[in-house]
Amino acid sequence: MLFQNIKILDEKLNCKDPMYVGIKGDKIDYIGTEAPKEDYGESYDGRGKLLMSGFFNSHAHTPMTLMRGYGENMSLQDWLTLRIFPFEDKLNGEAVYYGMLLGIAESLRFGIVSTTDMYYFGDEMARAILESGVKNNLGRGVVNFTDEPPDLLPGMQETKHLFETYHNEGGGRLKVDISLHGEYTSNPKTAEYLAGYARANGANMHVHVSETQFETEECKKRHGMTPVQYLNARGIFDARTTAAHCVWLEEDDFDILAQKGVTVASCPVSNLKLASGVCNVPLLLKKGVNVAIGTDSVASNNSLNIIEEMKFFAVANKGKQFDPTLITPAEALTAATAAGAKGQGRDDTGKLAVGYKADLIVLDLMQPNMVPIHNMVNNIVYAASGSDILLTMVDGRVLYRNGEYLTIDMEKTLYGVEKAIERILGELK
Amino acid sequence: MLFQNIKILDEKLNCKDPMYVGIKGDKIDYIGTEAPKEDYGESYDGRGKLLMSGFFNSHAHTPMTLMRGYGENMSLQDWLTLRIFPFEDKLNGEAVYYGMLLGIAESLRFGIVSTTDMYYFGDEMARAILESGVKNNLGRGVVNFTDEPPDLLPGMQETKHLFETYHNEGGGRLKVDISLHGEYTSNPKTAEYLAGYARANGANMHVHVSETQFETEECKKRHGMTPVQYLNARGIFDARTTAAHCVWLEEDDFDILAQKGVTVASCPVSNLKLASGVCNVPLLLKKGVNVAIGTDSVASNNSLNIIEEMKFFAVANKGKQFDPTLITPAEALTAATAAGAKGQGRDDTGKLAVGYKADLIVLDLMQPNMVPIHNMVNNIVYAASGSDILLTMVDGRVLYRNGEYLTIDMEKTLYGVEKAIERILGELK
Numbered sequence: 088m089l090f091q092n093i094k095i096l097d098e099k100l101n102c103k104d105p106m107y108v109g110i111k112g113d114k115i116d117y118i119g120t121e122a123p124k125e126d127y128g129e130s131y132d133g134r135g136k137l138l139m140s141g142f143f144n145s146h147a148h149t150p151m152t153l154m155r156g157y158g159e160n161m162s163l164q165d166w167l168t169l170r171i172f173p174f175e176d177k178l179n180g181e182a183v184y185y186g187m188l189l190g191i192a193e194s195l196r197f198g199i200v201s202t203t204d205m206y207y208f209g210d211e212m213a214r215a216i217l218e219s220g221v222k223n224n225l226g227r228g229v230v231n232f233t234d235e236p237p238d239l240l241p242g243m244q245e246t247k248h249l250f251e252t253y254h255n256e257g258g259g260r261l262k263v264d265i266s267l268h269g270e271y272t273s274n275p276k277t278a279e280y281l282a283g284y285a286r287a288n289g290a291n292m293h294v295h296v297s298e299t300q301f302e303t304e305e306c307k308k309r310h311g312m313t314p315v316q317y318l319n320a321r322g323i324f325d326a327r328t329t330a331a332h333c334v335w336l337e338e339d340d341f342d343i344l345a346q347k348g349v350t351v352a353s354c355p356v357s358n359l360k361l362a363s364g365v366c367n368v369p370l371l372l373k374k375g376v377n378v379a380i381g382t383d384s385v386a387s388n389n390s391l392n393i394i395e396e397m398k399f400f401a402v403a404n405k406g407k408q409f410d411p412t413l414i415t416p417a418e419a420l421t422a423a424t425a426a427g428a429k430g431q432g433r434d435d436t437g438k439l440a441v442g443y444k445a446d447l448i449v450l451d452l453m454q455p456n457m458v459p460i461h462n463m464v465n466n467i468v469y470a471a472s473g474s475d476i477l478l479t480m481v482d483g484r485v486l487y488r489n490g491e492y493l494t495i496d497m498e499k500t501l502y503g504v505e506k507a508i509e510r511i512l513g514e515l516k
Numbered sequence: 517m518l519f520q521n522i523k524i525l526d527e528k529l530n531c532k533d534p535m536y537v538g539i540k541g542d543k544i545d546y547i548g549t550e551a552p553k554e555d556y557g558e559s560y561d562g563r564g565k566l567l568m569s570g571f572f573n574s575h576a577h578t579p580m581t582l583m584r585g586y587g588e589n590m591s592l593q594d595w596l597t598l599r600i601f602p603f604e605d606k607l608n609g610e611a612v613y614y615g616m617l618l619g620i621a622e623s624l625r626f627g628i629v630s631t632t633d634m635y636y637f638g639d640e641m642a643r644a645i646l647e648s649g650v651k652n653n654l655g656r657g658v659v660n661f662t663d664e665p666p667d668l669l670p671g672m673q674e675t676k677h678l679f680e681t682y683h684n685e686g687g688g689r690l691k692v693d694i695s696l697h698g699e700y701t702s703n704p705k706t707a708e709y710l711a712g713y714a715r716a717n718g719a720n721m722h723v724h725v726s727e728t729q730f731e732t733e734e735c736k737k738r739h740g741m742t743p744v745q746y747l748n749a750r751g752i753f754d755a756r757t758t759a760a761h762c763v764w765l766e767e768d769d770f771d772i773l774a775q776k777g778v779t780v781a782s783c784p785v786s787n788l789k790l791a792s793g794v795c796n797v798p799l800l801l802k803k804g805v806n807v808a809i810g811t812d813s814v815a816s817n818n819s820l821n822i823i824e825e826m827k828f829f830a831v832a833n834k835g836k837q838f839d840p841t842l843i844t845p846a847e848a849l850t851a852a853t854a855a856g857a858k859g860q861g862r863d864d865t866g867k868l869a870v871g872y873k874a875d876l877i878v879l880d881l882m883q884p885n886m887v888p889i890h891n892m893v894n895n896i897v898y899a900a901s902g903s904d905i906l907l908t909m910v911d912g913r914v915l916y917r918n919g920e921y922l923t924i925d926m927e928k929t930l931y932g933v934e935k936a937i938e939r940i941l942g943e944l945k
Binding site: 157398470 | 819
């Protein structure tokens with residue numbers, strides 16, 4: 088495909104116009120101010136449009152689309168025990184498959200090309216990922232509430248199965264991450280076992296860290312360490328790790344995360360909505376931590392609207408710390424693109440540059456909320472509406488265009504979601 | 517127009533389906549589960565769609581679209597003195613007219629049917645309002661930095677002219693409010709004069725109140741009273757008043773606002789982005805205050821996306837007060853609809869009920885982010901994307917439909933905006 092006469096946001100987030108961008112196979116092959124001599128196939132008229140890197144959702148539980156808006160305004164404990172856990176107990180592979188496809192469609196509509204996911208029924212999630220053409224770092228969250236040997240845990244067995252079956256499938260689109268659910272849902276032996284498995288296999292780790300004050304304080308009581316110190320002592324951070332939330336960090340934690348090259352996936356909407364707090368992103372950035380953005384699940388968000396999430400990410404700390412100069416629009420946009428790609432171990436994407444993977448989106452600039460353009464990055468982060476995306480492309484393949492999902496049968500997906508929810512709610516009555 | 521087979525959100529925010537809704541003239545004439553016998557003209561196929569009250573933006577400076585994204589990440593003082601004030605100094609009527617039209621188009625795209633505005637060049641704003649068909653409570657903010665007699669102030673003279681010329685024009689669509697910019701930009705005589713004028717003419721008041729800690733503390737030093745106490749003592753609240761922001765309220769303030777029937781227009785995005793703080797909406801609601809939602813200007817937002825604003829409104833206090841049960845989705849939706857209408861003195865709108873004005877929107881339910889629907893209000897507040905609006909109708913007239921602006925010449929508007937900005941930036945060089 089050849090994008091013609093289009094504005095682009097280059098790898099330094101500078102806006103250039105008018106440009107030509109040629110895609111060959113799964114890569115960006117040409118960027119120039121003049122039409123290339125080579126034939127790149129279909130021409131795309133880019134007037135009034137912006138071509139830029141797609142978004143990376145660095146922490147999600149995508150199949151939880153099924154629980155969107157199911158229980159609001161409850162305490163965390165009530166929400167989990169009265170709503171989420173009973174519903175999840177009734178899930179099966181079919182429900183997760185359709186919930187996953189629905190979430191992938193939503194992700195594509197909002198310009199997300201790749202997601203770091205943690206959930207159950209990994210085979211069905213993998214199937215949806217491979218069929219739909221998106222990228223995903225898939226993990227089965229491992230928990231251990233008893234003293235079971237880690238290698239016998241169902242979560243660990245599924246993790247091994249997923250890793251052996253799917254890791255780097257789809258031409259590398261699908262990666263399997265080793266996912267420890269969290270400190271408070273496991274024990275030291277389990278954490279160490281997972282860390283060892285990740286190290287031995289060169290896999291990434293994904294873990295919930297210091298989401299709530301309660302979790303953090305309980306960890307300190309149990310282990311005499313913060314969750315970050317504890318996970319570091321267990322060797323988790325020796326693998327490339329994505330640490331989700333990190334709301335209740337203490338002084339040393341910032342340095343540990345920086346030294347160990349951990350990616351923090353900040354989830355501002357979920358953290359505000361569940362009343363967990365605000366992650367201190369400015370200090371993480373100051374310490375040199377790679378900070379990315381996650382939507383968390385739509386049960387606690389309730390959308391995968393990552394443009395909206397960037398706006399929350401950019402303003403939450405300004406408001407909390409009473410300093411409007413904290414977090415620039417470029418820092419927010421980087422968190423949702425290049426930093427996310429880096430956290431996923433995808434060093435060949437997240438930027439619009441020759442040689443990088445063509446994981447790209449086209450944004451509509453002709454809507455009134457995008458006029459005028461004093462500064463393109465300011466408009467993307469603060470003025471764009473989540474669904475102003477006209478096209479989403481992964482590995483050079485167009486997956487979403489003008490409201491159409493080219494790899495997902497939406498009618499079948501919506502029917503599958505409806506039937507799954509009908510069954511589950513029926514069983515819960 | 518007859519909406520057929522459509523889901524509706526009724527006056528109690530209950531979702532009903534499938535329904536028929538007939539519009540006659542500027543009013544909702546029929547709501548029923550069966551097709552009416554009367555002929556309502558054009559049929560609208562409502563399958564997969566929701567019909568509900570349009571949104572009311574209770575605090576804005578609409579023509580500031582021209583300054584969208586012009587200056588970010590600066591201290592409030594630098595932003596105002598280096599960016600906003602010099603730009604505003606170069607505005608003329610033509611620039612404001614086109615900026616206003618652009619903002620009206622954006623408002624319609626996001627489902628806003630009526631806006632409470634405070635700005636300059638009221639004749640040109642009124643022209644854009646009357647031409648485009650929207651509703652607006654228009655005010656010229658009055659300031660007094662010297663000791664000029666209030667009746668001779670240019671702002672007061674323009675206010676009188678606007679009130680005498682336009683109040684209740686457009687069949688009541690355009691109302692002129694008496695707008696005191698704020699305590700810190702005027703003096704007691706000016707405040708009292710405006711309050712007297714509003715009382716004598718049965719007009720509404722609109723005023724900025726306790727937006728920043730600095731403003732609040734300086735007021736206490738100057739007058740020994742909080743801004744709310746001061747404005748109350750000047751008689752401002754004896755008229756129906758919209759008080760914008762109210763971030764730094766003190767204990768008595770909540771009771772005064774409740775007793776005087778003041779509408780608080782909370783602007784959570786702007787307050788977070790400018791690092792002003794978070795309005796204590798839960799306590800205002802508990803005291804019985806009519807709380808509405810404003811976007812403030814797009815110079816500090818940077819959009820008029822009121823669905824997004826509802827989400828910020830609903831979660832900002834949960835996060836700040838560490839209580840996820842604060843502010844229900846229904847309270848957020850009411851703030852953006854019925855409470856806004858009430859604050860504007862429009863008691864005949866803001867609800868979908870027979871006899872009410874047909875100020876309505878149609879929301880697309882077929883997008884993946886709106887599936888499933890465990891609860892419609894939860895989905896609207898937390899999952900909808902701002903631009904999921906398919907149709908916006910004011911006084912029974914369709915002004916926006918499927919991306920088209922039926923009363924605004926967008927080509928001419930975009931050209932006018934471009935030329936105005938070119939001129940202003942040229943003069944500022």
